[in-house]
Amino acid sequence: MYKIAKPFFMICQTPMHVGSGNDLGIVDLPIQREKETGFPKIEASSLKGSIRESFEEKFGQDDENLNFAFGPINNNDSYASALGFTDARILLFPIKSMKGVYAYITCEKVLHRFLLDLNYAGIDNKFIIPQKNTVPIGSNLIIEGKGGSENVSLEEYTFKINKDDKCTELDKWLSKNIVPEGELFNYMREKVKRDIIVVDDSDFSDFVNLSTEVITRTKIDSNTGTVEDGALFTEEFLPAEAIMYSLALASPIFTDENKKPNIFKVEESKDKGKKEAQKVMDYFIKNLKEVIQIGGDATLGKGITRIKFFEQGV
Known part of the structure; x- marks a missing residue:
């Protein structure tokens, strides 16, 4: 034990x-995923x-x-x-953002089981899980809409969001604990502190399934200069x-x-x-x-x- x-x-x-081996889906070589959630993992x-x-x-x-x-x-x-x-579990997933280049997304499901895993390791709760569609105070991702509404645009989707003290405290805690020390990581530390968005569980699931990198790879026959038979395939990356x-x-x-x-x-x-x-x-x-x-x-x-x-x- x-x-x-x-x-x-x-x-x-x-x-x-x-990888999880060959697949019958759109991607020939997908990454490993949890069966029950579809979230990326490492066995x-x-x-x-x-x-x-x-x-x-x-x-x-x-x-x-x-x-x-x-x-x-x-x-x-x-x-x-x-x-x-x-198994390694996803905690923060990067998504292209209209402001701030990219954002980190997470969700209540991910944060809840992260706390459970910390508890198993003998670590008391260090933060309170924020509500969905919240960002920290001072976020660089906010776009002001009509009537003073505040939004973020991730990929081609726009979300109405709220600033939340719990999200601010979560981001501060994560920036202290998951980012290595030293000046080399100052940019990343500030990114985690200001640009995490807690999204709905379903939205998170959609993003981690549809917004991974998928690369098409080929092998060229040096004699003909064309793709060899069976050598065109797609590969997924976190x-x-x-x-x-x-x-x-x-x-x-x-x-x-x-x-x-x-x-x-x-x-x-x-x-x-x-x-x-x-x-x-x-x-x-x-x-x-x-x-x-x-x-x-x-x-x-x-x-x-x-x-x-x-x-x-x-």
Whole structure:
């Protein structure tokens, strides 16, 4: 049983394709989506594989500490992984805006389960979920309409919105917790602080299904200069600037005491299991690169992702 959960955020620096295989729909190679909502996700197995690969680049495939943390390469080894991950869920989705270039959208459904996941990780509620169609005070996205009405235009749709203190507090909290520190990220921090819109659940569903990037790809026959048979296909990507989150889960090392690596060993006590799990989590947090590659098309520069851990007490 996992003893510790640590939330972390994934900021897409380039479009990301974590595929679900071939599909009979409009897109030949769609991204992974939740069955019940249709929201984009990253399967825990896909996420874990990408993270493990970044550790293998750093330590090598045969590193003992790595294999005890992530699980053995050889299936004959009789111990399980001490690290686990939940499916990565969408938190903020970027949408083209008439003002401010783009906006971040989220919805009550997304925020509600985000709070539930934080609660599972032992983190108390840090914000109140705003009502739908609200923006923070000072938003850069507002267009004034007739009679003093305030609107935002996302893609080709216009929404009448209200300024809300709860939305202001939400955006301030998110800007402190999901955006990395440092001057390099000042623009993004201000973007999150001012340009998040809480939309209706149905509108959010429509946007995340219809406003992803879909790219048509081909392979040219060098002899004829034409497209090879069967080499024209479409591929879906989660857009750059999208922000997702997951929970890293840690348990004690699953092996005999005399086989455990020294960095994971702790003295005997009532809470030995939790202390050992904390050692595993510390190893993960300390050694995970700030930027990793997730999903396919790595040679095309896709899936470059920045990691930010949630810091307790902020």
